[in-house]
Amino acid sequence: MMNRMRSFRTYGAIFRMRRRMETQYRGAVLGGVVCQVFFGLVLIAVYRALYTGNPQPMALSAITTYVWLQQAFFRMLLASDPDLMEKIRTGAIAYDLCRPLSLYGYYYARILAQKWMGSLLRALPMILLAILLPPGWGLAAPASWAALGCASAALLMGLCCVSAMENITMAFTMRTLDPRGVQAMMNLLMMTFSGNILPLTLFPDRWQRVITLLPYAQLLDAPIRLYTGEYALEEASRILAIQAGWTVILIGIGAYLWRLNQRRLIIQGG
Amino acid sequence: MDTLRLYRKSMAMLLKSQMQYPASFLMQTLAQLVMESGELMAVILLVDRFDHLNQWTAGNLYFFFGLMSMTFYLTECFARGITGAFSGMVRSGQLDTLLLRPRGVLTQVLCSAVDPRRITCIAVGTFSFGLGSRLSGVAWTVEKALIILESIVCGFWLIMGLFMIEAILCIHSVKSIELANALTYGGRSACEYPIDTFPRPLRMLFTVIAPFALVMHVPAAWVLGKPLFGWPGWTAAVTPMAGIILFGVMYLLFQRAMRFYRSTGS
Amino acid sequence: MAFIEVENLNKQFIIRKKREKGQLMRPKEEISALREVSFQVNQGELVGYIGPNGAGKSTTVKILSGILTPDSGCVSVDGLVPWADRKAHVRRIGVVFGQRSQLWWDVPIADSFALLKEIYHVPEAAYQARMGELTEALQLGDLMRTPLRLLSLGQRMRAELCGSLLHSPSLLFLDEPTIGLDAVSKLTLREFLQWENRQRGTTILLTTHDMEDITALCSRVMVLGHGRKLYDGELTDLLARYDTERIITARYEEEISGTAWPEGCQIRRNGENWIITYAPKKIPTAEMMARMQQAGHLRECTVQPQNVDRLIARMYQEMEL
Secondary structure, eight states: OHHHHHHHHHHHHHHHHHHHHHTTOHHHHHHHHHHHHHHHHHHHHHHHHHHTTOOOSSOHHHHHHHHHHHHHTHHHHSOOOHHHHHHHHHTTTHHHHTSSSOHHHHHHHHHHHHHHHHHHHHHHHHHHHHHHSOTTTSOOOOSOHHHHHHHHHHHHHHHHHHHHHHHHHHHHHTTOSOTHHHHHHHHHHHHHHTTSSSOGGGSOHHHHHHHTTSHHHHHTHHHHHHHHTSSOGGGHHHHHHHHHHHHHHHHHHHHHHHHHHHHHHHHHTO | OHHHHHHHHHHHHHHHHHTTSHHHHHHHHHHHHHHHHHHHHHHHHHHHHHOOBTTBOHHHHHHHHHHHHHHHHHHHHHTHIIIIIHHHHHHHTHHHHHHTSSSOHHHHHHTTOOOGGGHHHHHHHHHHHHHHHHHTTOOOOHHHHHHHHHHHHHHHHHHHHHHHHHHHHHHTTOSOTTHHHHHHHHHHHHTTSOGGGSOHHHHHIIIIISOHIIIIIHHHHHHTTOOGGGOOTTHHHHTTHHHHHHHHHHHHHHHHHHHHHHHHOO | OOSEEEEEEEEEEEEEOOOOTTOSSOOEEEEEEEEEEEEEEOTTOEEEEEOSTTSSHHHHHHHHTTSSOOSEEEEEETTBOTTTSHHHHHTTEEEEETTOOOSOTTSBHHHHHHHHHHHTTOOHHHHHHHHHHHHHHTTOGGGTTSBGGGSOHHHHHHHHHHHHHTTOOSEEEEESTTTTOOHHHHHHHHHHHHHHHHHHOOEEEEEOSOHHHHHHHOSEEEEEETTEEEEEEEHHHHHHHHOOOEEEEEEESSOOOOOOOOTTOEEEEETTEEEEEEOTTTSOHHHHHHHHHHHSOEEEEEEEEOOHHHHHHHHHHHTTO
16 A cells, blocks of 8 residues: 555656656747647638528537537647657667656656646636637637536546546557557547547537547547536536546556566566 | 669669558548548539629639639658658758768658659549639639649749748758648638739738739639739739749749758758 | 968857846846957868867867857868858768768668769769768668668768768768777778878868777867967877876885875875876986885786876866967
């Protein structure tokens, strides 16, 4: 038990260190934010044009809100750790094996920190900007205070979930010599089914019944729908339960894969 | 002529070097296919829900998407040196090596990379273009084919010119060059849709500064029989030249930047 | 007129420092990379160019090879101004950067050479003749079909040299060509450079931190520090100025102690060895020897000059570099 506690403290330290590292690249963050805002404006312009003369059950303001929140937390979806990939490729990962930690926990803490700080740094200025935009272009207020609370909780769950997903990709990366192809595929699945390319709310209604259950929809789509009120408050506990379920399953799979990797690395000597 | 010969020889060598890893190459080419199909899928799903965009039918939209996709990825494929590696070369100091050889710097940059993986993206674009033209009932004539060809060629120069901005900024050691992406990748994403989709500021941006509208939308709209802004037919043949003009401007700016580079040695 | 003429060369760089708290703009600082540097090099000379890091060596090489434009001063290489007639000029020079490759990573080196032939417009007959010569001298024959990435560091450097020389330049710049090479590769490389210099009369300008490169290859050496030329002449003359110390390594039959060594010499003990550093001008060698005899039964002893790297370090120190 004591041991457990101590290792959790270690993961906490790793988390805090990576979080500090993320805050160092402020220049790059600014450029990224401006770019992201630009993409958001373009997308909203397209949806506005599509809406004229084509009334839809879903309000335009819900779509613009969806777009802004997607853009703001875009960083959360991206593979966050190129130097870790490089480490795997060059075999420098052998150093990490020497640490008295489980590889899974070590990487999970790293990934979580990067996604948390990386997206928060970008999201805050973007959300501020999006609030200032004229109605019909900008970010609408949440359905209610309670909806905002539920959405925040769901976003945190989504963060845990996406980190677990990335850790699985990472575990797979170790087994293939050239991971770029696999990564591109995973990336596409992520961008499509998390609602980044096209809001999931605009997918054909029949499809939505299935894709909202996929883990991808738990990352950003679920929190956003709670925010806009499309998911009623009564549904919040069900949504959070789905998210938690996926997170547990994905962590389980990831931890299992990393254990296999670790065994293989030790046997083969990297 | 001589430059073309060097380009051909370089391409042959680069292709050979990429084929050293056939499995990886195949996998990535496939990944490109899936990715571009995903983009097309988004348009198809939008059309499925909304039916049309202003005056443009589903077929029209596939037509615009296909034209952009073909042009953009042709450029990415054959001018990868400029669209991909250029700013990295400035940062790593690789540009010095190019200055040590008795050829133009831009020629050498162009000869430094090729990206045959994009062939699948070009295929998706061509498919979308063909589908769009069928659904829109375009009656092809030699004139129309020539106009589209002109649009693609001029688009090639336009996109190269836009990608040069990043390298030029890099030479002047400007930080946050991600902004240049708004014009290149942002331009691609936006101008998959016809220009009248956008409000005035964006419309100005993509007409005057990064003239995708002049190079692609004006001729495409004419071929579809719905001329943009009610402009007369001959404009479809003239406006694409804007791409070449933009490239020319960027070329001059690049030459100036090179003079700056050689006096500061960044 | 000499082959290379450099007169009053000046070059400044503006460095932007990191912004500190309370400053809006990052402060600028001007750094003189070169100040009034002048020299001449004749055709066929093999000149070493040394100086501590940041002395302006690579700035000079970049100006001479046409990559950089100086702020003021004249340069002419074989009648051409490098930065003004870049294309004509670079056709006649070859450059090897020890830490940067100009060949293509994933293709057999023969293919890289074929493309360089294209870039430099080398006629087929001249190319064949030159390649035959170079592959033999650099022992590249068996490696021609091997991609660069599979070559060892030494083999890679030989391939780089071949690439830089296949258009038969009359002037060759070498920037730390032996960095990271093993002893055999270093020797091969030096032999080749001597061969190229004698055989074809290629003028070679060599910057390096490896003093053995300089002693083995160059009779003339230029020292650069803080952007100024501090010395230009024979290497032996330069070393003689600082070569004021001798080192004696001695072993005794028995344990010695309580010996009164003369004032002004340094004594160090390393196991059984006594290492004595002294200046013969202050303490004549005869006196030193006599003292050592008195100390005990001398089993063996050697007298050596100071190590070249130490001399250079002392020189830099005295020139306040």
